[in-house]
Amino acid sequence: MNIAEVATRxxxxxxxxxxxxxxxxxRPRRQANGYRAFADADLHKLAFLGRARSLGFSIDECRTLMALYEDRSRASADVKAVAQAHLDAIDAKIAELQGMRGTLATLVAHCAGDHRPDCPILADLAGEAC
Amino acid sequence: MNIAEVATRxxxxxxxxxxxxxxxxxRPRRQANGYRAFADADLHKLAFLGRARSLGFSIDECRTLMALYEDRSRASADVKAVAQAHLDAIDAKIAELQGMRGTLATLVAHCAGDHRPDCPILADLAGEAC
DNA sequence: CATAGGGGTTCCCGTCACTGGAAGGTCAAC
DNA sequence: GTTGACCTTCCAGTGACGGGAACCCCTATG
Incomplete structure:
Protein backbone atom coordinates (compact mmCIF):
# COMPACT_ATOMS: atom_id res chain seq x y z
CA MET A 1 0.00 0.00 0.00
CA ASN A 2 1.19 3.49 -0.80
CA ILE A 3 0.60 6.36 1.56
CA ALA A 4 -2.50 7.74 -0.14
CA GLU A 5 -4.39 4.50 0.17
CA VAL A 6 -3.39 4.04 3.79
CA ALA A 7 -4.37 7.63 4.46
CA THR A 8 -7.83 7.03 3.04
CA ARG A 9 -8.33 3.77 4.88
CA ARG A 27 7.96 2.02 10.89
CA PRO A 28 6.74 1.14 7.40
CA ARG A 29 9.16 -0.62 5.06
CA ARG A 30 10.40 1.03 1.91
CA GLN A 31 10.04 0.00 -1.69
CA ALA A 32 13.05 0.04 -4.00
CA ASN A 33 12.04 3.49 -5.26
CA GLY A 34 11.98 4.98 -1.77
CA TYR A 35 8.19 4.97 -1.44
CA ARG A 36 6.81 3.79 1.88
CA ALA A 37 5.33 0.30 1.73
CA PHE A 38 2.60 -0.06 4.32
CA ALA A 39 1.64 -3.47 5.61
CA ASP A 40 -1.72 -4.34 7.15
CA ALA A 41 -0.12 -4.07 10.57
CA ASP A 42 0.88 -0.46 9.83
CA LEU A 43 -2.64 0.35 8.73
CA HIS A 44 -3.95 -1.24 11.89
CA LYS A 45 -1.61 0.82 14.04
CA LEU A 46 -2.58 4.01 12.25
CA ALA A 47 -6.26 3.29 12.76
CA PHE A 48 -5.52 2.68 16.44
CA LEU A 49 -3.67 5.97 16.66
CA GLY A 50 -6.41 7.85 14.85
CA ARG A 51 -9.02 6.50 17.21
CA ALA A 52 -6.94 7.27 20.29
CA ARG A 53 -6.23 10.79 19.04
CA SER A 54 -9.93 11.32 18.36
CA LEU A 55 -10.57 10.50 22.00
CA GLY A 56 -8.15 13.27 22.89
CA PHE A 57 -5.16 11.22 24.00
CA SER A 58 -1.85 13.01 23.52
CA ILE A 59 0.83 11.54 21.28
CA ASP A 60 2.72 10.42 24.36
CA GLU A 61 -0.34 8.71 25.76
CA CYS A 62 -0.90 7.09 22.37
CA ARG A 63 2.64 5.78 22.49
CA THR A 64 1.98 4.27 25.91
CA LEU A 65 -1.33 2.78 24.80
CA MET A 66 0.26 1.27 21.69
CA ALA A 67 3.01 -0.26 23.80
CA LEU A 68 0.41 -1.74 26.12
CA TYR A 69 -1.60 -2.98 23.17
CA GLU A 70 1.43 -4.80 21.83
CA ASP A 71 2.39 -6.20 25.20
CA ARG A 72 0.48 -9.44 25.61
CA SER A 73 1.40 -9.61 29.27
CA ARG A 74 0.04 -6.17 30.11
CA ALA A 75 -2.28 -5.65 33.05
CA SER A 76 -5.57 -4.00 32.15
CA ALA A 77 -5.07 -1.88 35.26
CA ASP A 78 -2.23 -0.08 33.48
CA VAL A 79 -4.45 0.74 30.53
CA LYS A 80 -7.25 1.82 32.81
CA ALA A 81 -4.90 4.13 34.71
CA VAL A 82 -3.93 5.96 31.51
CA ALA A 83 -7.55 6.24 30.42
CA GLN A 84 -8.71 7.37 33.85
CA ALA A 85 -6.04 10.07 34.01
CA HIS A 86 -7.13 11.33 30.62
CA LEU A 87 -10.75 11.23 31.68
CA ASP A 88 -9.87 13.34 34.70
CA ALA A 89 -8.06 15.81 32.48
CA ILE A 90 -11.10 16.02 30.20
CA ASP A 91 -13.35 16.63 33.18
CA ALA A 92 -11.08 19.40 34.37
CA LYS A 93 -11.11 20.98 30.92
CA ILE A 94 -14.89 20.75 30.71
CA ALA A 95 -15.22 22.37 34.12
CA GLU A 96 -12.90 25.16 33.07
CA LEU A 97 -14.85 25.77 29.89
CA GLN A 98 -18.15 25.70 31.73
CA GLY A 99 -16.82 28.31 34.11
CA MET A 100 -15.98 30.57 31.18
CA ARG A 101 -19.25 29.74 29.52
CA GLY A 102 -21.23 30.75 32.59
CA THR A 103 -19.59 34.14 32.92
CA LEU A 104 -19.70 34.80 29.21
CA ALA A 105 -23.33 33.78 28.80
CA THR A 106 -24.35 36.15 31.59
CA LEU A 107 -22.45 39.01 30.02
CA VAL A 108 -23.86 38.35 26.57
CA ALA A 109 -27.37 38.13 27.99
CA HIS A 110 -27.01 41.55 29.59
CA CYS A 111 -25.61 43.27 26.53
CA ALA A 112 -28.17 45.20 24.55
CA GLY A 113 -26.39 44.51 21.29
CA ASP A 114 -27.54 47.69 19.63
CA HIS A 115 -25.95 50.81 18.17
CA ARG A 116 -25.18 52.36 21.53
CA PRO A 117 -21.70 52.12 23.04
CA ASP A 118 -22.67 51.04 26.57
CA CYS A 119 -21.68 47.44 27.04
CA PRO A 120 -21.57 45.29 30.17
CA ILE A 121 -19.15 42.92 28.45
CA LEU A 122 -16.48 45.58 28.06
CA ALA A 123 -17.32 46.94 31.51
CA ASP A 124 -16.63 43.54 33.02
CA LEU A 125 -13.39 43.08 31.12
CA ALA A 126 -12.27 46.52 32.25
CA GLY A 127 -12.94 45.50 35.84
CA GLU A 128 -15.66 48.06 36.43
CA ALA A 129 -18.01 47.11 39.19
CA CYS A 130 -21.51 46.59 37.86
CA MET B 1 6.14 51.30 37.42
CA ASN B 2 8.66 48.63 36.47
CA ILE B 3 7.60 45.36 34.93
CA ALA B 4 7.65 43.30 38.12
CA GLU B 5 5.19 45.59 39.88
CA VAL B 6 2.86 45.68 36.89
CA ALA B 7 3.11 41.91 36.60
CA THR B 8 2.02 41.53 40.21
CA ARG B 9 -0.81 44.02 39.92
CA ARG B 27 3.19 50.22 24.14
CA PRO B 28 4.79 51.22 27.43
CA ARG B 29 7.24 54.11 27.37
CA ARG B 30 10.89 53.62 28.18
CA GLN B 31 13.00 55.14 30.91
CA ALA B 32 16.40 56.56 30.10
CA ASN B 33 18.05 53.30 31.13
CA GLY B 34 15.93 51.24 28.73
CA TYR B 35 13.57 49.87 31.37
CA ARG B 36 9.89 49.84 30.47
CA ALA B 37 7.93 52.57 32.23
CA PHE B 38 4.34 51.45 32.70
CA ALA B 39 1.63 54.03 33.14
CA ASP B 40 -1.72 53.36 34.83
CA ALA B 41 -3.28 53.08 31.40
CA ASP B 42 -0.87 50.24 30.55
CA LEU B 43 -1.73 48.44 33.76
CA HIS B 44 -5.39 48.87 32.98
CA LYS B 45 -4.95 47.42 29.52
CA LEU B 46 -3.00 44.48 30.87
CA ALA B 47 -5.70 43.74 33.42
CA PHE B 48 -8.25 43.92 30.62
CA LEU B 49 -6.21 41.50 28.55
CA GLY B 50 -5.72 39.13 31.46
CA ARG B 51 -9.42 39.04 32.13
CA ALA B 52 -10.28 38.51 28.46
CA ARG B 53 -7.69 35.76 28.14
CA SER B 54 -9.04 34.08 31.28
CA LEU B 55 -12.42 33.95 29.55
CA GLY B 56 -10.74 32.11 26.72
CA PHE B 57 -10.62 34.87 24.10
CA SER B 58 -7.76 34.46 21.64
CA ILE B 59 -5.13 37.16 21.30
CA ASP B 60 -6.77 38.30 18.08
CA GLU B 61 -10.13 38.55 19.78
CA CYS B 62 -8.50 40.45 22.62
CA ARG B 63 -7.08 42.87 20.10
CA THR B 64 -10.55 43.41 18.67
CA LEU B 65 -12.11 43.81 22.10
CA MET B 66 -9.45 46.31 23.15
CA ALA B 67 -10.03 48.31 19.98
CA LEU B 68 -13.77 48.35 20.68
CA TYR B 69 -13.11 49.30 24.30
CA GLU B 70 -11.07 52.27 23.19
CA ASP B 71 -13.55 53.31 20.55
CA ARG B 72 -16.08 55.53 22.27
CA SER B 73 -18.37 55.38 19.27
CA ARG B 74 -18.54 51.60 19.18
CA ALA B 75 -21.85 49.78 18.93
CA SER B 76 -22.42 47.27 21.70
CA ALA B 77 -23.71 44.95 18.97
CA ASP B 78 -20.13 44.61 17.70
CA VAL B 79 -18.88 43.59 21.12
CA LYS B 80 -21.76 41.20 21.57
CA ALA B 81 -21.03 39.57 18.21
CA VAL B 82 -17.45 38.81 19.23
CA ALA B 83 -18.55 37.45 22.59
CA GLN B 84 -21.35 35.40 21.07
CA ALA B 85 -19.00 33.86 18.51
CA HIS B 86 -16.62 32.91 21.29
CA LEU B 87 -19.49 31.52 23.35
CA ASP B 88 -20.50 29.36 20.38
CA ALA B 89 -16.91 28.15 20.04
CA ILE B 90 -16.84 27.26 23.73
CA ASP B 91 -20.11 25.38 23.40
CA ALA B 92 -18.70 23.46 20.46
CA LYS B 93 -15.58 22.61 22.42
CA ILE B 94 -17.60 21.49 25.42
CA ALA B 95 -19.75 19.29 23.19
CA GLU B 96 -16.65 17.77 21.64
CA LEU B 97 -15.14 17.06 25.05
CA GLN B 98 -18.37 15.61 26.34
CA GLY B 99 -18.46 13.30 23.36
CA MET B 100 -14.98 12.05 24.22
CA ARG B 101 -15.89 11.89 27.86
CA GLY B 102 -18.93 9.72 27.19
CA THR B 103 -17.04 7.16 25.16
CA LEU B 104 -14.09 7.15 27.51
CA ALA B 105 -16.18 6.85 30.65
CA THR B 106 -18.00 3.85 29.22
CA LEU B 107 -14.74 2.17 28.29
CA VAL B 108 -13.19 2.85 31.68
CA ALA B 109 -16.28 1.56 33.43
CA HIS B 110 -16.07 -1.71 31.53
CA CYS B 111 -12.38 -2.28 32.15
CA ALA B 112 -11.66 -4.64 34.99
CA GLY B 113 -8.47 -2.83 35.88
CA ASP B 114 -6.75 -5.90 37.24
CA HIS B 115 -3.64 -7.94 36.45
CA ARG B 116 -5.18 -9.65 33.42
CA PRO B 117 -4.44 -8.41 29.90
CA ASP B 118 -8.02 -8.36 28.54
CA CYS B 119 -9.11 -4.77 28.14
CA PRO B 120 -12.14 -3.28 26.43
CA ILE B 121 -10.33 0.05 26.14
CA LEU B 122 -7.61 -1.39 23.93
CA ALA B 123 -10.16 -3.49 22.10
CA ASP B 124 -12.13 -0.38 21.23
CA LEU B 125 -9.06 1.52 20.10
CA ALA B 126 -8.05 -1.42 17.93
CA GLY B 127 -11.47 -1.32 16.30
CA GLU B 128 -12.56 -4.71 17.52
CA ALA B 129 -16.30 -5.14 17.68
CA CYS B 130 -17.42 -5.74 21.22
C1' DC C 1 35.55 51.63 46.37
C1' DA C 2 34.64 46.98 45.06
C1' DT C 3 31.34 43.76 44.95
C1' DA C 4 27.19 41.02 45.58
C1' DG C 5 22.43 40.69 44.76
C1' DG C 6 18.30 41.47 42.62
C1' DG C 7 16.27 43.96 39.28
C1' DG C 8 16.00 44.84 34.13
C1' DT C 9 17.04 43.97 28.82
C1' DT C 10 17.32 41.24 24.28
C1' DC C 11 17.63 37.03 21.76
C1' DC C 12 16.91 32.39 20.60
C1' DC C 13 15.11 27.82 21.21
C1' DG C 14 11.36 24.61 22.68
C1' DT C 15 6.54 23.46 23.32
C1' DC C 16 2.31 20.33 20.63
C1' DA C 17 0.71 18.11 16.70
C1' DC C 18 0.61 18.95 12.92
C1' DT C 19 0.02 21.96 8.07
C1' DG C 20 1.67 24.38 3.93
C1' DG C 21 4.76 24.81 0.47
C1' DA C 22 9.01 24.33 -2.34
C1' DA C 23 12.08 21.47 -5.00
C1' DG C 24 12.66 17.40 -7.09
C1' DG C 25 12.21 12.03 -8.15
C1' DT C 26 8.76 8.25 -10.02
C1' DC C 27 5.15 6.14 -12.40
C1' DA C 28 1.10 5.19 -15.49
C1' DA C 29 -1.44 6.83 -19.28
C1' DC C 30 -2.12 9.07 -23.58
C1' DG D 1 7.68 12.11 -24.95
C1' DT D 2 5.08 14.58 -22.15
C1' DT D 3 1.61 15.44 -19.05
C1' DG D 4 -0.17 14.97 -14.48
C1' DA D 5 -0.71 12.49 -10.33
C1' DC D 6 1.82 10.55 -6.96
C1' DC D 7 5.84 10.15 -3.96
C1' DT D 8 10.08 11.98 -1.44
C1' DT D 9 12.70 15.31 1.81
C1' DC D 10 13.33 19.60 4.00
C1' DC D 11 12.09 24.04 5.92
C1' DA D 12 8.96 27.30 8.02
C1' DG D 13 4.89 28.54 10.48
C1' DT D 14 1.04 27.94 13.79
C1' DG D 15 -0.63 30.13 19.40
C1' DA D 16 0.74 31.92 23.34
C1' DC D 17 3.88 31.85 25.74
C1' DG D 18 8.17 29.62 28.98
C1' DG D 19 13.18 28.57 29.87
C1' DG D 20 17.53 30.02 29.83
C1' DA D 21 21.76 32.48 28.26
C1' DA D 22 24.33 36.65 28.10
C1' DC D 23 24.53 41.03 29.45
C1' DC D 24 23.23 45.90 31.64
C1' DC D 25 21.59 48.75 35.82
C1' DC D 26 20.87 50.07 40.55
C1' DT D 27 21.32 49.77 45.46
C1' DA D 28 23.34 48.19 49.73
C1' DT D 29 27.03 46.59 52.26
C1' DG D 30 31.98 45.44 53.86
Missing part, protein backbone atom coordinates in the same frame (compact mmCIF):
# COMPACT_ATOMS: atom_id res chain seq x y z
CA UNK A 10 -6.98 5.02 8.21
CA UNK A 11 -8.74 8.36 7.91
CA UNK A 12 -5.53 10.32 8.46
CA UNK A 13 -3.79 12.83 6.17
CA UNK A 14 -0.56 11.66 4.52
CA UNK A 15 1.29 14.44 6.29
CA UNK A 16 0.21 13.08 9.63
CA UNK A 17 1.31 9.59 8.70
CA UNK A 18 4.77 10.82 7.70
CA UNK A 19 4.91 12.71 10.97
CA UNK A 20 4.00 9.59 12.92
CA UNK A 21 6.83 7.77 11.22
CA UNK A 22 9.21 10.61 11.98
CA UNK A 23 8.46 10.43 15.69
CA UNK A 24 8.70 6.67 15.70
CA UNK A 25 5.07 5.64 16.12
CA UNK A 26 5.17 3.48 13.00
CA UNK B 10 -2.10 42.73 36.59
CA UNK B 11 -1.65 39.10 37.58
CA UNK B 12 0.43 38.33 34.49
CA UNK B 13 4.01 37.01 34.24
CA UNK B 14 6.64 39.52 33.06
CA UNK B 15 7.32 37.28 30.06
CA UNK B 16 3.73 37.58 28.97
CA UNK B 17 3.81 41.34 29.31
CA UNK B 18 6.93 41.57 27.15
CA UNK B 19 5.24 39.32 24.64
CA UNK B 20 2.16 41.54 24.58
CA UNK B 21 4.37 44.49 23.84
CA UNK B 22 6.16 42.58 21.11
CA UNK B 23 2.89 41.82 19.32
CA UNK B 24 1.68 45.37 19.76
CA UNK B 25 -1.03 44.97 22.37
CA UNK B 26 0.58 47.54 24.64
Missing amino acids: AGLPPKTIRYYEEIGLI | AGLPPKTIRYYEEIGLI
Whole structure:
Protein backbone atom coordinates (compact mmCIF):
# COMPACT_ATOMS: atom_id res chain seq x y z
CA MET A 1 0.00 0.00 0.00
CA ASN A 2 1.19 3.49 -0.80
CA ILE A 3 0.60 6.36 1.56
CA ALA A 4 -2.50 7.74 -0.14
CA GLU A 5 -4.39 4.50 0.17
CA VAL A 6 -3.39 4.04 3.79
CA ALA A 7 -4.37 7.63 4.46
CA THR A 8 -7.83 7.03 3.04
CA ARG A 9 -8.33 3.77 4.88
CA ALA A 10 -6.98 5.02 8.21
CA GLY A 11 -8.74 8.36 7.91
CA LEU A 12 -5.53 10.32 8.46
CA PRO A 13 -3.79 12.83 6.17
CA PRO A 14 -0.56 11.66 4.52
CA LYS A 15 1.29 14.44 6.29
CA THR A 16 0.21 13.08 9.63
CA ILE A 17 1.31 9.59 8.70
CA ARG A 18 4.77 10.82 7.70
CA TYR A 19 4.91 12.71 10.97
CA TYR A 20 4.00 9.59 12.92
CA GLU A 21 6.83 7.77 11.22
CA GLU A 22 9.21 10.61 11.98
CA ILE A 23 8.46 10.43 15.69
CA GLY A 24 8.70 6.67 15.70
CA LEU A 25 5.07 5.64 16.12
CA ILE A 26 5.17 3.48 13.00
CA ARG A 27 7.96 2.02 10.89
CA PRO A 28 6.74 1.14 7.40
CA ARG A 29 9.16 -0.62 5.06
CA ARG A 30 10.40 1.03 1.91
CA GLN A 31 10.04 0.00 -1.69
CA ALA A 32 13.05 0.04 -4.00
CA ASN A 33 12.04 3.49 -5.26
CA GLY A 34 11.98 4.98 -1.77
CA TYR A 35 8.19 4.97 -1.44
CA ARG A 36 6.81 3.79 1.88
CA ALA A 37 5.33 0.30 1.73
CA PHE A 38 2.60 -0.06 4.32
CA ALA A 39 1.64 -3.47 5.61
CA ASP A 40 -1.72 -4.34 7.15
CA ALA A 41 -0.12 -4.07 10.57
CA ASP A 42 0.88 -0.46 9.83
CA LEU A 43 -2.64 0.35 8.73
CA HIS A 44 -3.95 -1.24 11.89
CA LYS A 45 -1.61 0.82 14.04
CA LEU A 46 -2.58 4.01 12.25
CA ALA A 47 -6.26 3.29 12.76
CA PHE A 48 -5.52 2.68 16.44
CA LEU A 49 -3.67 5.97 16.66
CA GLY A 50 -6.41 7.85 14.85
CA ARG A 51 -9.02 6.50 17.21
CA ALA A 52 -6.94 7.27 20.29
CA ARG A 53 -6.23 10.79 19.04
CA SER A 54 -9.93 11.32 18.36
CA LEU A 55 -10.57 10.50 22.00
CA GLY A 56 -8.15 13.27 22.89
CA PHE A 57 -5.16 11.22 24.00
CA SER A 58 -1.85 13.01 23.52
CA ILE A 59 0.83 11.54 21.28
CA ASP A 60 2.72 10.42 24.36
CA GLU A 61 -0.34 8.71 25.76
CA CYS A 62 -0.90 7.09 22.37
CA ARG A 63 2.64 5.78 22.49
CA THR A 64 1.98 4.27 25.91
CA LEU A 65 -1.33 2.78 24.80
CA MET A 66 0.26 1.27 21.69
CA ALA A 67 3.01 -0.26 23.80
CA LEU A 68 0.41 -1.74 26.12
CA TYR A 69 -1.60 -2.98 23.17
CA GLU A 70 1.43 -4.80 21.83
CA ASP A 71 2.39 -6.20 25.20
CA ARG A 72 0.48 -9.44 25.61
CA SER A 73 1.40 -9.61 29.27
CA ARG A 74 0.04 -6.17 30.11
CA ALA A 75 -2.28 -5.65 33.05
CA SER A 76 -5.57 -4.00 32.15
CA ALA A 77 -5.07 -1.88 35.26
CA ASP A 78 -2.23 -0.08 33.48
CA VAL A 79 -4.45 0.74 30.53
CA LYS A 80 -7.25 1.82 32.81
CA ALA A 81 -4.90 4.13 34.71
CA VAL A 82 -3.93 5.96 31.51
CA ALA A 83 -7.55 6.24 30.42
CA GLN A 84 -8.71 7.37 33.85
CA ALA A 85 -6.04 10.07 34.01
CA HIS A 86 -7.13 11.33 30.62
CA LEU A 87 -10.75 11.23 31.68
CA ASP A 88 -9.87 13.34 34.70
CA ALA A 89 -8.06 15.81 32.48
CA ILE A 90 -11.10 16.02 30.20
CA ASP A 91 -13.35 16.63 33.18
CA ALA A 92 -11.08 19.40 34.37
CA LYS A 93 -11.11 20.98 30.92
CA ILE A 94 -14.89 20.75 30.71
CA ALA A 95 -15.22 22.37 34.12
CA GLU A 96 -12.90 25.16 33.07
CA LEU A 97 -14.85 25.77 29.89
CA GLN A 98 -18.15 25.70 31.73
CA GLY A 99 -16.82 28.31 34.11
CA MET A 100 -15.98 30.57 31.18
CA ARG A 101 -19.25 29.74 29.52
CA GLY A 102 -21.23 30.75 32.59
CA THR A 103 -19.59 34.14 32.92
CA LEU A 104 -19.70 34.80 29.21
CA ALA A 105 -23.33 33.78 28.80
CA THR A 106 -24.35 36.15 31.59
CA LEU A 107 -22.45 39.01 30.02
CA VAL A 108 -23.86 38.35 26.57
CA ALA A 109 -27.37 38.13 27.99
CA HIS A 110 -27.01 41.55 29.59
CA CYS A 111 -25.61 43.27 26.53
CA ALA A 112 -28.17 45.20 24.55
CA GLY A 113 -26.39 44.51 21.29
CA ASP A 114 -27.54 47.69 19.63
CA HIS A 115 -25.95 50.81 18.17
CA ARG A 116 -25.18 52.36 21.53
CA PRO A 117 -21.70 52.12 23.04
CA ASP A 118 -22.67 51.04 26.57
CA CYS A 119 -21.68 47.44 27.04
CA PRO A 120 -21.57 45.29 30.17
CA ILE A 121 -19.15 42.92 28.45
CA LEU A 122 -16.48 45.58 28.06
CA ALA A 123 -17.32 46.94 31.51
CA ASP A 124 -16.63 43.54 33.02
CA LEU A 125 -13.39 43.08 31.12
CA ALA A 126 -12.27 46.52 32.25
CA GLY A 127 -12.94 45.50 35.84
CA GLU A 128 -15.66 48.06 36.43
CA ALA A 129 -18.01 47.11 39.19
CA CYS A 130 -21.51 46.59 37.86
CA MET B 1 6.14 51.30 37.42
CA ASN B 2 8.66 48.63 36.47
CA ILE B 3 7.60 45.36 34.93
CA ALA B 4 7.65 43.30 38.12
CA GLU B 5 5.19 45.59 39.88
CA VAL B 6 2.86 45.68 36.89
CA ALA B 7 3.11 41.91 36.60
CA THR B 8 2.02 41.53 40.21
CA ARG B 9 -0.81 44.02 39.92
CA ALA B 10 -2.10 42.73 36.59
CA GLY B 11 -1.65 39.10 37.58
CA LEU B 12 0.43 38.33 34.49
CA PRO B 13 4.01 37.01 34.24
CA PRO B 14 6.64 39.52 33.06
CA LYS B 15 7.32 37.28 30.06
CA THR B 16 3.73 37.58 28.97
CA ILE B 17 3.81 41.34 29.31
CA ARG B 18 6.93 41.57 27.15
CA TYR B 19 5.24 39.32 24.64
CA TYR B 20 2.16 41.54 24.58
CA GLU B 21 4.37 44.49 23.84
CA GLU B 22 6.16 42.58 21.11
CA ILE B 23 2.89 41.82 19.32
CA GLY B 24 1.68 45.37 19.76
CA LEU B 25 -1.03 44.97 22.37
CA ILE B 26 0.58 47.54 24.64
CA ARG B 27 3.19 50.22 24.14
CA PRO B 28 4.79 51.22 27.43
CA ARG B 29 7.24 54.11 27.37
CA ARG B 30 10.89 53.62 28.18
CA GLN B 31 13.00 55.14 30.91
CA ALA B 32 16.40 56.56 30.10
CA ASN B 33 18.05 53.30 31.13
CA GLY B 34 15.93 51.24 28.73
CA TYR B 35 13.57 49.87 31.37
CA ARG B 36 9.89 49.84 30.47
CA ALA B 37 7.93 52.57 32.23
CA PHE B 38 4.34 51.45 32.70
CA ALA B 39 1.63 54.03 33.14
CA ASP B 40 -1.72 53.36 34.83
CA ALA B 41 -3.28 53.08 31.40
CA ASP B 42 -0.87 50.24 30.55
CA LEU B 43 -1.73 48.44 33.76
CA HIS B 44 -5.39 48.87 32.98
CA LYS B 45 -4.95 47.42 29.52
CA LEU B 46 -3.00 44.48 30.87
CA ALA B 47 -5.70 43.74 33.42
CA PHE B 48 -8.25 43.92 30.62
CA LEU B 49 -6.21 41.50 28.55
CA GLY B 50 -5.72 39.13 31.46
CA ARG B 51 -9.42 39.04 32.13
CA ALA B 52 -10.28 38.51 28.46
CA ARG B 53 -7.69 35.76 28.14
CA SER B 54 -9.04 34.08 31.28
CA LEU B 55 -12.42 33.95 29.55
CA GLY B 56 -10.74 32.11 26.72
CA PHE B 57 -10.62 34.87 24.10
CA SER B 58 -7.76 34.46 21.64
CA ILE B 59 -5.13 37.16 21.30
CA ASP B 60 -6.77 38.30 18.08
CA GLU B 61 -10.13 38.55 19.78
CA CYS B 62 -8.50 40.45 22.62
CA ARG B 63 -7.08 42.87 20.10
CA THR B 64 -10.55 43.41 18.67
CA LEU B 65 -12.11 43.81 22.10
CA MET B 66 -9.45 46.31 23.15
CA ALA B 67 -10.03 48.31 19.98
CA LEU B 68 -13.77 48.35 20.68
CA TYR B 69 -13.11 49.30 24.30
CA GLU B 70 -11.07 52.27 23.19
CA ASP B 71 -13.55 53.31 20.55
CA ARG B 72 -16.08 55.53 22.27
CA SER B 73 -18.37 55.38 19.27
CA ARG B 74 -18.54 51.60 19.18
CA ALA B 75 -21.85 49.78 18.93
CA SER B 76 -22.42 47.27 21.70
CA ALA B 77 -23.71 44.95 18.97
CA ASP B 78 -20.13 44.61 17.70
CA VAL B 79 -18.88 43.59 21.12
CA LYS B 80 -21.76 41.20 21.57
CA ALA B 81 -21.03 39.57 18.21
CA VAL B 82 -17.45 38.81 19.23
CA ALA B 83 -18.55 37.45 22.59
CA GLN B 84 -21.35 35.40 21.07
CA ALA B 85 -19.00 33.86 18.51
CA HIS B 86 -16.62 32.91 21.29
CA LEU B 87 -19.49 31.52 23.35
CA ASP B 88 -20.50 29.36 20.38
CA ALA B 89 -16.91 28.15 20.04
CA ILE B 90 -16.84 27.26 23.73
CA ASP B 91 -20.11 25.38 23.40
CA ALA B 92 -18.70 23.46 20.46
CA LYS B 93 -15.58 22.61 22.42
CA ILE B 94 -17.60 21.49 25.42
CA ALA B 95 -19.75 19.29 23.19
CA GLU B 96 -16.65 17.77 21.64
CA LEU B 97 -15.14 17.06 25.05
CA GLN B 98 -18.37 15.61 26.34
CA GLY B 99 -18.46 13.30 23.36
CA MET B 100 -14.98 12.05 24.22
CA ARG B 101 -15.89 11.89 27.86
CA GLY B 102 -18.93 9.72 27.19
CA THR B 103 -17.04 7.16 25.16
CA LEU B 104 -14.09 7.15 27.51
CA ALA B 105 -16.18 6.85 30.65
CA THR B 106 -18.00 3.85 29.22
CA LEU B 107 -14.74 2.17 28.29
CA VAL B 108 -13.19 2.85 31.68
CA ALA B 109 -16.28 1.56 33.43
CA HIS B 110 -16.07 -1.71 31.53
CA CYS B 111 -12.38 -2.28 32.15
CA ALA B 112 -11.66 -4.64 34.99
CA GLY B 113 -8.47 -2.83 35.88
CA ASP B 114 -6.75 -5.90 37.24
CA HIS B 115 -3.64 -7.94 36.45
CA ARG B 116 -5.18 -9.65 33.42
CA PRO B 117 -4.44 -8.41 29.90
CA ASP B 118 -8.02 -8.36 28.54
CA CYS B 119 -9.11 -4.77 28.14
CA PRO B 120 -12.14 -3.28 26.43
CA ILE B 121 -10.33 0.05 26.14
CA LEU B 122 -7.61 -1.39 23.93
CA ALA B 123 -10.16 -3.49 22.10
CA ASP B 124 -12.13 -0.38 21.23
CA LEU B 125 -9.06 1.52 20.10
CA ALA B 126 -8.05 -1.42 17.93
CA GLY B 127 -11.47 -1.32 16.30
CA GLU B 128 -12.56 -4.71 17.52
CA ALA B 129 -16.30 -5.14 17.68
CA CYS B 130 -17.42 -5.74 21.22
C1' DC C 1 35.55 51.63 46.37
C1' DA C 2 34.64 46.98 45.06
C1' DT C 3 31.34 43.76 44.95
C1' DA C 4 27.19 41.02 45.58
C1' DG C 5 22.43 40.69 44.76
C1' DG C 6 18.30 41.47 42.62
C1' DG C 7 16.27 43.96 39.28
C1' DG C 8 16.00 44.84 34.13
C1' DT C 9 17.04 43.97 28.82
C1' DT C 10 17.32 41.24 24.28
C1' DC C 11 17.63 37.03 21.76
C1' DC C 12 16.91 32.39 20.60
C1' DC C 13 15.11 27.82 21.21
C1' DG C 14 11.36 24.61 22.68
C1' DT C 15 6.54 23.46 23.32
C1' DC C 16 2.31 20.33 20.63
C1' DA C 17 0.71 18.11 16.70
C1' DC C 18 0.61 18.95 12.92
C1' DT C 19 0.02 21.96 8.07
C1' DG C 20 1.67 24.38 3.93
C1' DG C 21 4.76 24.81 0.47
C1' DA C 22 9.01 24.33 -2.34
C1' DA C 23 12.08 21.47 -5.00
C1' DG C 24 12.66 17.40 -7.09
C1' DG C 25 12.21 12.03 -8.15
C1' DT C 26 8.76 8.25 -10.02
C1' DC C 27 5.15 6.14 -12.40
C1' DA C 28 1.10 5.19 -15.49
C1' DA C 29 -1.44 6.83 -19.28
C1' DC C 30 -2.12 9.07 -23.58
C1' DG D 1 7.68 12.11 -24.95
C1' DT D 2 5.08 14.58 -22.15
C1' DT D 3 1.61 15.44 -19.05
C1' DG D 4 -0.17 14.97 -14.48
C1' DA D 5 -0.71 12.49 -10.33
C1' DC D 6 1.82 10.55 -6.96
C1' DC D 7 5.84 10.15 -3.96
C1' DT D 8 10.08 11.98 -1.44
C1' DT D 9 12.70 15.31 1.81
C1' DC D 10 13.33 19.60 4.00
C1' DC D 11 12.09 24.04 5.92
C1' DA D 12 8.96 27.30 8.02
C1' DG D 13 4.89 28.54 10.48
C1' DT D 14 1.04 27.94 13.79
C1' DG D 15 -0.63 30.13 19.40
C1' DA D 16 0.74 31.92 23.34
C1' DC D 17 3.88 31.85 25.74
C1' DG D 18 8.17 29.62 28.98
C1' DG D 19 13.18 28.57 29.87
C1' DG D 20 17.53 30.02 29.83
C1' DA D 21 21.76 32.48 28.26
C1' DA D 22 24.33 36.65 28.10
C1' DC D 23 24.53 41.03 29.45
C1' DC D 24 23.23 45.90 31.64
C1' DC D 25 21.59 48.75 35.82
C1' DC D 26 20.87 50.07 40.55
C1' DT D 27 21.32 49.77 45.46
C1' DA D 28 23.34 48.19 49.73
C1' DT D 29 27.03 46.59 52.26
C1' DG D 30 31.98 45.44 53.86
